[in-house]
Amino acid sequence: MQPTDNPRHIKSDTLESLRDRLRRFSEERDWDQFHAPKNLAIALAVEAAELLEHFQWLKEEDSKHLAPEQLAKVREEMADVLLYLIRLADKLDVDLVQAAADKIERNAQKYPADKARGNSKKYTDL
Amino acid sequence: MQPTDNPRHIKSDTLESLRDRLRRFSEERDWDQFHAPKNLAIALAVEAAELLEHFQWLKEEDSKHLAPEQLAKVREEMADVLLYLIRLADKLDVDLVQAAADKIERNAQKYPADKARGNSKKYTDL
Amino acid sequence: MQPTDNPRHIKSDTLESLRDRLRRFSEERDWDQFHAPKNLAIALAVEAAELLEHFQWLKEEDSKHLAPEQLAKVREEMADVLLYLIRLADKLDVDLVQAAADKIERNAQKYPADKARGNSKKYTDL
Amino acid sequence: MQPTDNPRHIKSDTLESLRDRLRRFSEERDWDQFHAPKNLAIALAVEAAELLEHFQWLKEEDSKHLAPEQLAKVREEMADVLLYLIRLADKLDVDLVQAAADKIERNAQKYPADKARGNSKKYTDL
Numbered sequence: 001m002q003p004t005d006n007p008r009h010i011k012s013d014t015l016e017s018l019r020d021r022l023r024r025f026s027e028e029r030d031w032d033q034f035h036a037p038k039n040l041a042i043a044l045a046v047e048a049a050e051l052l053e054h055f056q057w058l059k060e061e062d063s064k065h066l067a068p069e070q071l072a073k074v075r076e077e078m079a080d081v082l083l084y085l086i087r088l089a090d091k092l093d094v095d096l097v098q099a100a101a102d103k104i105e106r107n108a109q110k111y112p113a114d115k116a117r118g119n120s121k122k123y124t125d126l
Numbered sequence: 127m128q129p130t131d132n133p134r135h136i137k138s139d140t141l142e143s144l145r146d147r148l149r150r151f152s153e154e155r156d157w158d159q160f161h162a163p164k165n166l167a168i169a170l171a172v173e174a175a176e177l178l179e180h181f182q183w184l185k186e187e188d189s190k191h192l193a194p195e196q197l198a199k200v201r202e203e204m205a206d207v208l209l210y211l212i213r214l215a216d217k218l219d220v221d222l223v224q225a226a227a228d229k230i231e232r233n234a235q236k237y238p239a240d241k242a243r244g245n246s247k248k249y250t251d252l
Numbered sequence: 253m254q255p256t257d258n259p260r261h262i263k264s265d266t267l268e269s270l271r272d273r274l275r276r277f278s279e280e281r282d283w284d285q286f287h288a289p290k291n292l293a294i295a296l297a298v299e300a301a302e303l304l305e306h307f308q309w310l311k312e313e314d315s316k317h318l319a320p321e322q323l324a325k326v327r328e329e330m331a332d333v334l335l336y337l338i339r340l341a342d343k344l345d346v347d348l349v350q351a352a353a354d355k356i357e358r359n360a361q362k363y364p365a366d367k368a369r370g371n372s373k374k375y376t377d378l
Numbered sequence: 379m380q381p382t383d384n385p386r387h388i389k390s391d392t393l394e395s396l397r398d399r400l401r402r403f404s405e406e407r408d409w410d411q412f413h414a415p416k417n418l419a420i421a422l423a424v425e426a427a428e429l430l431e432h433f434q435w436l437k438e439e440d441s442k443h444l445a446p447e448q449l450a451k452v453r454e455e456m457a458d459v460l461l462y463l464i465r466l467a468d469k470l471d472v473d474l475v476q477a478a479a480d481k482i483e484r485n486a487q488k489y490p491a492d493k494a495r496g497n498s499k500k501y502t503d504l
C-alpha cells in the first residue's frame with residue numbers, strides 16, 4: 001500500500017507508509033546526520049517520559065478516564081513514541097511487527113496462563 | 127485480517143492483530159487489573175530505558191553497526207516498547223497509526239523543510 | 253572533610269567525599285573516556301528507570317510499605333542515581349546542593365503556599 | 379549544621395537541610411497526599427529524562443562544553459532530580475549518602491581495577 005497525500009485516505013497508513021514518510025521528512029531537512037541509533041534511542045526514551053509525565057500525579061483509577069484535552073496531549077506523545085520507534089527500526093533494519101509477534105510468543109512460554117493468573121509477583125513483563 | 131497461529135504467516139500481523147493477541151494474553155492471565163493507563167505508561171518508559179541502556183556507552187558511530195547478538199537484544203526491547211504502546215492505545219482507545227500520521231502533518235508545519243534544513247538548533251522534535 | 257577508608261567512619265561521607273571517591277574509582281579503571289556528560293545523562297536516566305521499575309505494578313498505597321528485600325533493591329537503585337548525578341555534576345562543575353537550594357527558592361515563588369494548597373492541577377513541579 | 383534563611387549562608391546547606399526544607403515546602407502546600415513513593419519515583423524518572431533531553435542531539439564531545447545558558451538549564455534539571463531523590467529517600471527512610479557509599483564499595487568488588495581498566499565491555503555500571 002502506497003502512502004498518499006489525500007487526507008481522506010490517511011487511514012490507509014501502515015507502519016511501512018509511516019516509515020517512508022519519515023524517511024522523506026528527514027531527507028528533506030537533512031536530518032539523517034542526527035539520526036544515529038544512539039540518538040534515536042535517547043529521543044524515544046525522552047518522549048516516553050513526556051508521555052508518562054501526564055500520568056505522574058494521577059490516581060491509577062483516574063488514569064482510565066482522561067479528560068478530552070488531556071487525552072489529546074497523551075495521544076500526541078504516543079505518536080511521538082511510535083514515530084521514533086519506527087525511525088529507529090528503519091535505521092536498524094528491524095521489522096517491528098515481526099519482532100513484537102516473536103516477543104508475544106516468548107512471553108507466552110515465559111508466563112504460562114495457569115501459573116501467571118492474577119499473579120502480580122511473577123508479573124515483571126507483559 | 128485475522129491473527130494466525132501459523133508461524134509462516136506471522137508476517138501478516140498488523141497492529142490490530144497484535145492488539146487482539148495482547149488482549150487475549152492479558153485476559154487469560156487475569157492481568158487487566160494491573161493495566162491501568164498509568165501503569166502501562168510506566169512500563170513503557172521502563173522498556174524505553176532498557177532499550178536505551180544498550181546504547182549508553184557506545185560511540186554514536188558504533189551504534190550504527192551493532193553486532194548480531196546486540197541487535198537481537200535491541201530488537202527485543204523495541205518489541206517490548208511497541209507492545210506496551212499498543213496495549214496503552216487499546217486502553218485509551220487511540221488509533222496509533224492515525225495519531226502518528228497526524229503528528230507528521232503537524233511536524234511538517236512546525237519544521238518547514240527550507241528553514242529546518244541541517245539545523246540542529248531548531249531540532250527539538252522529529 | 254576528607255574521605256576515609258575506615259568503614260566505621262563512612263557516615264561522615266558527604267557529596268564532596270563521594271565525588272572524590274568516584275573520581276579515584278574512575279581514574280583507577282581508566283573510565284573517564286566513557287564519562288562524557290551526554291553518556292552520564294543517559295546512565296542517570298537508565299538508573300532512574302530501574303528504580304521506577306520496582307514500583308510499576310504496585311498500588312500507590314503499597315509503595316509506602318515496601319518489604320525489606322524490596323527496599324534494599326530500591327535503596328541500591330537510588331544510590332546509582334545519586335552516584336551518576338554526582339559524577340555528572342563533577343564533569344559539568346555544578347554545585348549540586350547549591351543548585352537544589354536555588355531551585356527550592358524558585359519553586360517557592362512559582363507555587364505560593366496559599367494558591368497551591370492541595371491543588372494537584374497546579375502541581376506540575378516539586 | 380542547621381538550614382538557614384540567610385541567603386549568604388545558603389552554601390551551608392546539606393542533604394539534611396534540603397530534606398527539611400522540602401518537608402516544610404510540601405506541608406505548607408498540603409502536597410504530601412501526592413507524594414507516595416510510586417509517584418515520586420515517576421517524577422524522578424521524568425526529571426532525569428528532561429535532563430537527558432538537553433543532550434539528545436549533541437555530539438559526545440560537545441556535551442563537555444555547554445554554553446552558559448544551556449548549562450543553566452541543565453543545572454536546574456539536575457536540581458530537580460536531586461530534590462525528588464531526597465524526597466523519595468525521606469519517604470522511604472533511606473540514608474542517601476550511606477547508600478551511595480555502600481554502592482561504591484560493592485562496585486569496587488564487582489569491577490576490580492586491574493580487570494576493568496579501559497574495558498567498555500565490562501562497563502555496565504559505575
